[in-house]
Amino acid sequence: MASDLTLTTNSPTRQHFWFREPSISSLSAILSAGDAKMAKQARRAIDREGLGMLKNRDYGPVTATFFEPPVSALDMAVTLDPSKLLHVTHSACGLTIAVVSIYRLREFDSDDLAVITGRNLSITEAAHMATVWPSRRRLEWLAGRLAAKSAVRAFLRMRIGVIREPTEIAVHVVGDGLCAGKPYVEVGGGVGISHSDDFAIAACTSGPVGIDLERNRRLAPSLEEAMGVATTLGMQTMPVALRWACTEAVLKHFGFGLRVDPREVSLTSWRSDGRFRWRPGPQLRHAIAAMPLPARAWAGEIAGYSLALVW
Template identity: 45%
Template sequence: MSRVDTTAVRPAPGPRPGPVHGAERGSVREAVSLTDQVVLDASRPLWITHLRPDPRRLTLAVVSIARLRERGPHGLAALRARYLTAAETEQAATLRAPRRRLEWLAGRLALKHAVSAHGRRHWGLAREPRTVEVRAVSGGLQGGRPVVDAPVEVGLTHSGDFAVAVCGPHAVGVDLEHDRPMPPTLARLLDEECDPRAPSADARRLAAMPATLRWTCKEAVLKYYGFGLRIDAGEVALTGWLPDGRFTWRPGGGLLRHAPVAETRRPAGWAGVVAGHHLALVERPPGG
């Protein structure tokens, strides 16, 4: 695998484990706990990890939007010239809002690096991140879902100072929300789904889960199917939160109409709080 472009991805100084330094396989962090594997540090331009256990075959990349913002107009233009394909450059030119342009670029960088690192790890492919082309599904319930020109599925989310991309051989959904008060009406709706006096310990634990994290779980499930909020979040009913971070859920009739497989092959979900952010990841069920 070729070296990561350190002009765009420069690890923060110091001996902390995990930043990508180059082609060596050992330079990508492998941790045991899923929570420990996800690092949200705005001072790090890029963080990549291959999520354990290994059979998951998932690669996660985090790009710091805060560090991109520091580069200024000329630095961002150089990044676009270095990393974007012709089609992506055309799309970038259509984005008028500065914040949206920055988030969009961060997301493309995260996706490209995740796909490149995943290919190096699992296929032995030496593919530069800049050669990975990211497109979006146009129209329909899956409109806007990111896809890449590689035999993998990807998921993408932005929040606050971070863009997070996940790449793997099967469908994946990921959502990130920074810690902030929920609108009162939405918080009440989420609370109505939980019973702090439920007989199940997992259900009681769910009632104690922060409302923002519950919302993040719902979005991650809908993203797994490629729908996002085009399907009402109420179609995802959370049923429990396990001590190891896994969450359980059941589909509503509206979701089943568009994704009937959700009844028999329900994806597995994990949720937790990382550095003041609420993160949920949904992936193919074990053995599914």
């Protein structure tokens, strides 16, 4: 969860503390204001339920109120330009998004790619990349890692004030279970990765994030069938490729991917500012019962691609 936060002490003095896109670590600034009891209560609440669960609730001496910035400009913040090798943006709603042009990477020779690899990948990551086959898939893997490292690095620098080199940020994946393949990092926040045709894109924020990018084209009949029919009036206007991106972004938020039937994600509305709502089916509801639910979901078309984010 990322939005403006006001913490108010429930005391005669009614002290107010304001935070721009807060993280758990940023709340330590309360201590410098001399209200250690307030900080302790806030931290306990956050550790127990997460930032998103604090919305407009009282916890002992603390009242927390979130003011959520609009997400309507998110499509304008993301740039899909094949001529730009890397583009990083910080959105007003707490997301740091990095786009890497696979189109540009294809133009580099082996020496250029070796320089990029040496500057950005650890020895372990470089060794793994050499095992990825075919070469097209290897380039997509590299672009995804570059995007993820760039997003996490920019998030750490902008939101927390921590500077890390790309080789210090290792992008891991869950090894097994229902969440096998879900990317994660040991520093920063949650990270999500997607790629389609000429681009790889990654998002980083303070909690879990699901992201999916799809080139606008007719989907295979099997994928359209897997999504089911759009039954609500608002969803019937959403392009099919964007509906698929929304479905994948929801499942990737929880780390499931297509190991869960896409028909378990029922898209119920899509607003003019890009925000969409969804409802889990019975199997998905059971699978996510112990997981924090996302606070936001956004989808839009950008430069011939469909992009969806859930965080």
